[in-house]
Structure formats: structure tokens, C-alpha cells
Amino acid sequence: MSFQYHEPVSLAEAVDLGARFGADGRFLAGGTDLIIQMRRGKVAPRHVLSLHRVPGLDAIELNGSVRLGALVTHRAIERCASFQGRLRGLVEGAEVVGGHQIRNVGTVGGNIINASPAADVVPVLLALDATITCVGADGERTLTLEEFLLEPGRTARRPGELLTAVRFAVPQGRTATAFLKAGRRRAMEISVVCVAARLTLDATGERCVEARIALGAVAPTTWRAREAERLLEGRPLTPEAMREAGRAAAAGCRPIGDVRASARYRRLLVETLVPRALARCRKRFE
Numbered sequence: 001m002s003f004q005y006h007e008p009v010s011l012a013e014a015v016d017l018g019a020r021f022g023a024d025g026r027f028l029a030g031g032t033d034l035i036i037q038m039r040r041g042k043v044a045p046r047h048v049l050s051l052h053r054v055p056g057l058d059a060i061e062l063n064g065s066v067r068l069g070a071l072v073t074h075r076a077i078e079r080c081a082s083f084q085g086r087l088r089g090l091v092e093g094a095e096v097v098g099g100h101q102i103r104n105v106g107t108v109g110g111n112i113i114n115a116s117p118a119a120d121v122v123p124v125l126l127a128l129d130a131t132i133t134c135v136g137a138d139g140e141r142t143l144t145l146e147e148f149l150l151e152p153g154r155t156a157r158r159p160g161e162l163l164t165a166v167r168f169a170v171p172q173g174r175t176a177t178a179f180l181k182a183g184r185r186r187a188m189e190i191s192v193v194c195v196a197a198r199l200t201l202d203a204t205g206e207r208c209v210e211a212r213i214a215l216g217a218v219a220p221t222t223w224r225a226r227e228a229e230r231l232l233e234g235r236p237l238t239p240e241a242m243r244e245a246g247r248a249a250a251a252g253c254r255p256i257g258d259v260r261a262s263a264r265y266r267r268l269l270v271e272t273l274v275p276r277a278l279a280r281c282r283k284r285f286e
């Protein structure tokens with residue numbers, strides 16, 4: 001494993017180095033995915049560009065919308081007091097990533113760029129209709145997170161482009177979020193299936209106005225269960241409606257069978273966890 005290590009001290013320098021090295025370079029955030037992939041020989045960048053001395057990338061900003069700098073760690077999300085209400089689902093996603101050591105250094109930007117279909121924070125961001133901002137030689141561009149995720153391990157990031165931030169609107173009104181993860185053990189575990197939900201109810205607290213359901217580890221990328229969302233929107237949020245959404249999500253997902261679980265078991269988990277995540281949102285309105 002031989003490479004040149006760079007420590008840009010400004011965003012402009014990081015973008016410049018990214019553009020100069022293109023596909024020969026890799027940005028380094030927490031390193032919890034990158035270093036392992038380099039050790040295993042899966043990637044062999046000739047230039048590693050640490051982002052740690054670039055100011056501002058680790059900031060959480062709340063101002064009508066939320067802006068998470070790419071270098072915000074899972075630990076920082078867990079500890080952000082402002083996320084304990086309607087954004088509780090984001091905390092629930094962050095607090096089950098790996099173990100303490102991983103969460104102390106692993107970042108939201110790394111979780112997105114790594115593009116694992118089993119990533120835990122990505123489904124919550126998808127349920128929040130998040131957008132991402134990248135900066136490269138051609139300037140800045142903003143894409144929806146959904147269009148950014150292309151296939152396992154691949155995003156729409158152009159060679160050398162730097163992910164700077166993730167943004168989403170602060171949920172308003174009677175809105176709640178929730179995240180559930182099924183794994184074979186409770187820590188240091190890749191999701192067998194994970195589910196993020198966001199629900200908004202009308203003023204009566206009975207009818208669902210808007211629903212988002214995003215699933216991990218059941219498709220080549222983190223996946224929005226749109227049919228299930230459609231079944232909920234405009235209807236009373238009854239237990240049967242939630243079960244129906246679970247069945248629709250299970251029917252629509254495309255899980256694989258692997259060492260962790262069979263495809264059939266993953267579908268059963270989706271059918272069970274979707275209504276459970278929705279019920280958890282519902283309970284948060286009480």
C-alpha cells in the first residue's frame with residue numbers, strides 16, 4: 001500500500017488537489033471504510049487527501065433547514081440536542097453505526113460516498129428528502145440524495161469531486177421520524193435490513209398527510225418504498241394501513257440472499273419492521 005498523503009488546509013486547496021489527481025486520488029474522512037478497502041486491495045489510490053484540516057466541514061447548522069457538513073461524525077449526530085425531537089430517527093440511525101470507536105470518527109459524508117446498500121444513516125437522510133452538495137473543478141452542484149446513489153459502491157460523484165454537505169428541511173407540524181435496524185447482534189453489525197420512516201399527520205392527528213419509507217439492505221441502493229408511502233398518504237393511520245404498507249414494501253423490494261440472511265427472510269423483516277417503524281412514529285405524536 002503505497003501512496004502520497006496530502007493535508008489541504010482550505011476547501012479551495014482540497015478541491016484543487018481533487019481535480020488534479022482525479023480518479024488517482026481519494027478523500028480521507030474517518031477512514032473506517034477507506035483504510036479497510038485499501039488494506040484489502042479493493043482500492044489503491046496513489047494520493048490520499050485528508051479532509052481534517054479543511055475548516056467548516058464538521059459543522060452542524062440549523063436555520064430553517066439542517067446542513068450537515070460532510071465531516072460531521074455519527075457521534076456528533078447522536079449528541080446533537082436539536083435532533084432529539086422530530087429528527088429522533090436520525091439519531092437512531094447514527095447511534096447504531098458500528099461501535100463507539102467507529103462512531104467517533106466515521107462521518108456522514110463517508111457513509112454516503114461509500115454507497116453501501118446497508119448503510120444506516122443514508123435511509124434516514126433519504127426519508128428526509130435530503131440533498132447533497134459536491135464541489136469540483138467545474139464548480140458546485142446540488143443533487144437529491146436519491147439521484148446521487150447509483151449502485152453498490154457507486155455514486156454520481158465525479159472523479160475528484162468533494163462532497164461538502166447534506167441538507168434537508170427541518171420537519172414541521174405533526175411530524176415524527178424513526179429508524180429500526182435488524183442485525184444478528186446489537187453492535188458492530190451490518191444491517192440485515194434497516195428501515196427509516198417519516199410521517200406527518202394532519203391537525204386532527206388521525207390522517208397521514210405525508211409518508212416517507214426508506215429501506216436499507218433490500219435493493220442495490222438504499223430504496224424508497226413509494227408504493228407503501230402512497231398507501232398511507234391521505235388515509236387514517238390505522239394499524240391495518242401500516243401493515244398494508246409493510247406488505248407493499250416487502251413486495252416491492254429486491255433483496256439478495258447472502259451470508260447474513262436469505263432474500264425471503266429479508267422480505268419478512270421488511271413486512272414486520274415497516275409497520276413497527278410507522279408505529280414508533282405514531283407513538284411519538286402522543
Ligand SMILES: Cc1cc2nc3c(=O)[nH]c(=O)nc-3n(C[C@H](O)[C@H](O)[C@H](O)COP(=O)(O)OP(=O)(O)OC[C@H]3O[C@@H](n4cnc5c(N)ncnc54)[C@H](O)[C@@H]3O)c2cc1C
Pocket residue numbers: 026027028029030031032033034035036051070071096097098099102105106107108109110111112113114118119120121161162163164188189190191
Ligand atoms: C467495524 C466497522 C463497523 C461498521 N459498522 C457500520 C454500521 O453499523 N453501519 C454503517 O452504516 N456503516 C458501518 N461501517 C462503515 C463506516 O463506518 C461508515 O460507512 C462511515 O460512515 C464511513 O465514514 P468515514 O468517514 O470513515 O469514511 P472514509 O472511510 O473516510 O471514506 C469512505 C469513502 O468516502 C470517500 N469520502 C469520504 N468523505 C468524502 C467527501 N467529503 N467527499 C468525497 N469523498 C469522500 C472516501 O474517499 C472513501 O471512498 C462500519 C465500519 C467498520 C470498520
